[in-house]
Amino acid sequence: MTDKPNILMIMADQLAPQALSIYGNAVCKTPHLDRLAAESVVFENAYCNYPVCVPSRASMMSGRLTPAIEVWDNACELASSQPTMAHHLRHLGYHTVLSGKMHFIGPDQMHGFDERTVTDVYPSGFDWVADWEAGPAFVPSATGLNGVVDAGPAARTLQEDFDEEVAHATVQTIYDLARRGDDAGPWFQIASFTSPHTPFVADQKYWDRYDPDDIVLPQVGALPFEDLDYASRALFFAHGRHRHRVSEDDLRRSRQGYYAMISFIDDKVGEILDALKASGQADNTFIIFCADHGEMLGERGMWFKQSFYEWSARVPLMVSSPDKYAPRRVKDCVSLVDLLPTLVGIGGGVMNLPCDGESIEPALSGGATRDLVISDYYGIGPCVPYRMVRQGRFKLIYTHGHPDLLFDLEADPDELQNLAGDPAQADTLARLKAILLDGWDPAEIDQQIRISQAERLFLKAAPGMPEDWDYVARKGDETRYVRRGSGGVDGTKANRRLPRVEPIAPHFPDLSQKDVSAIIAGDAPLPPYLSKDESDAVS
Template sequence: MERPNILFIVADDLNSWIAPLGRHPNVKTPAIDRLASRGTTFLRAYCTAPYCNASRMSVFTGCLPTTTGVYQNEPFWEAPLRRVTLLERLREAGYFCFGAGKVFHGSFDYADAGRNKTLSAKWNDIENRPALWDEFQTTAAEPMPSGRPLNGMFDFEDFQNVMPMNHHFDWGAIEPSRESEMPDFKTAEAVCEFLEKPHKRPFFCATGFYKPHLPWYVPQRFLDLYPLDEVSLPFVKNDDLDDVPAIAKTWALSPPDHETILKHGQWRNAVQGYLGAISYCDSQIGRVLAALDASPAADNTIVVLWGDNGFHLGEKLHWRKFVLWEEATRVPLILSLPRGEATASRVEKPVSLVDLFPTLLDLCGLEPPADIDGRSLLPLVRGTETEGRSAIVRWLRGNPLVRGAKAEDRSAIMTWLRGNHSVRLGRWRYTRYSDMSEELYDLSADPYEWNNLIGDARFENVRLDLGARLPSDD
């Protein structure tokens, strides 16, 4: 059997605002739209952790943070009895593994760039291991505009008193002459050159785009796609945190990003910056997909596009990720099989990025390890998965409060730091924190998670069933 190639594209901090998911009315993602039109879009896909490293390690191992022990930046490679990664499994099966950009976790040195007013930020590979790859092109330094911060919210002349999280909390245009220096441009260039070549072995080609990660410095034409007076802001309730546990409120307001942004009148500018960064990322995805379509591998390549975690832009009075609500955990996930294979165009059931590991091995005719947490998505993609018969399914069908609800056994588990877990099943999200405080939302009736249903006796059976699905940290 001729094994299929894999084009594996991950975008950093890309939330559910892509056009195929319909979460933001203004966004323009033509390349992603084209990929969605020829593949399967998972409408409710979730990361395992709202943090780059933990999320990516789950994808590459098929295991939850509670299994790997990687909740944030804990050691993985040197840990005794560590999990086999997707890369190692594919290379063992004869795949040529090529990568470029931010695939495993790494970061730019924004502290040095701000402190010394340099016009570029150096890249630091943290979790990538060159020995894993047959060939890898590391991330280039990121060009920085002069006069930072462009949003004027912090005093970089007094840089030692700027919080580290604010060293890159900025947005605006990069000089046109520096566009070809941008890391994502160089990553796309390297991947395009790889795809143009003929290959004797099946390949795994990993493409790691950094945008729309902060800072949102992009060419002006991408900001121009979103005139400020036409930018739609997220729906926000000023009292939205009144019914959430203390731990969630602390996470949401530390640092006080929303207060700072409102004080400086930057909310609409920030949303414009994020939308512009999404469209910039989309343009680089378009370059890579065009190179694939023109390549000898066009007809026998799986394409998977995913975001490593979500991102808040004011929802629940929060910015960034690092929480267990919908905006921080819901991500794009699109899977396109080799040409000619019939697939579902959309899947509504909640799925997890932890499912990618067994799915890709399944598609390549390889057996995944038996002790992983992920489940292959192919039955959903091919429309062959039957509905489960769990207690919550039976309860949902029989309860008049939710009559007509479509329930299923597929669920997605999310974790942020040790002891804090959330589950999405059907229309529900249930979260339990390390201090045993809780949240419960019906996202069908309450898509922005404004009304915490914990304490409402009508939903006690839902709370109990969902709580039983949460993993243990033991």
């Protein structure tokens, strides 16, 4: 038997740690994750390095911040020449397997994995290129608040189909790997689910685990539009908050659906952990549980991700190896980019290639980390370079061309008091801004992004059939799940819901990009039907 541990990474999609009992949520029911947490080192301040799927995962896999790998949005490919954690672990003798979502864009759908057992849930082409020239309300994936106002129970959803497949493939692979015998080398497997990503629709039995009266409303309600920072104003329109009214009932149903989807994933985690134990591999397997980014879930009136507020940017992170690391809680700030050097160290190697992360192995043993996180965002909404740095108790959010935001998260965990103009925090602001701008030129980044968008939009619009890079693991995968030309995320997921329901039409008229830009800039007022009663008209 190898002296190197197997490594199992279990990943959820759009899972905010604030929704888990592990992080203090009194409503959400996750007995299997609670059991895992009791044997884990739990990181209380873990972050993604980009609060959107493709760039977050590319950053995690490569150990690089997104500007270094030029992955700007959900339609950017990670270069085949970029080493990933799968490549690094193969060099250390590991057999590597990907089961589930990683949302690779482009012809390379393996990126170093020996095996890929499940197709991806989303398209692999240049379908969802952000277009800053089109303005803040342009959303290539056709997502909006449909998944919020349509929240409810169902007999079956597309996402449950996918996650059942992921869980089955992961369990089967665990048993297949165990059958190799004691002389086989170690293995590394990622089990990556698509839940609890919107829409907030769940199997009836999971929906019924929650009493609507127990659902707690957001800690911070919708803020007046005139009080929003520039990026939040832009996301107001990018997320379609000008099209739908979100009532208190919608808020409760959305949260109930989100918790139900988490409970569904929790059961899948339980199946995987049981297989690990039954196969005799539990004692020699290093387990990581994490997510690619969070979900605002109505906090501040906001939904989805794409911002650097805590519900969007933070992720759950726990590491279990009970025989090696005593369970504990770690307050230091860490991020997904730190996982690559950590896994290389766990596998007995040394990072000799460029890496923006730093191993969290010292924290696993009771030591300290560098306590630093940098996160980027270059997608829909703000249409300007947007970056965050957190060190210790302070977080700085930089929006190019707009006022800085500085928060003391210990004194102000809800991020309501901007200290950027406070003379007492001038040194803190200067120190964090120096870190944020080190090696990062927002004007240059802006130019690179606009060129990349223009090139990819040109390729996307080329006559003839576009390249089809969707990974096929079993017959029919080329049309299964969300595929090119299928109507976008919301449309496809709604069509695959059983029983089907009629989507709720927008409550309010749409606005032109010209009107949206003027409102965001403060050159035009918010329409009266949106601004007359913020707490009722919009969430």
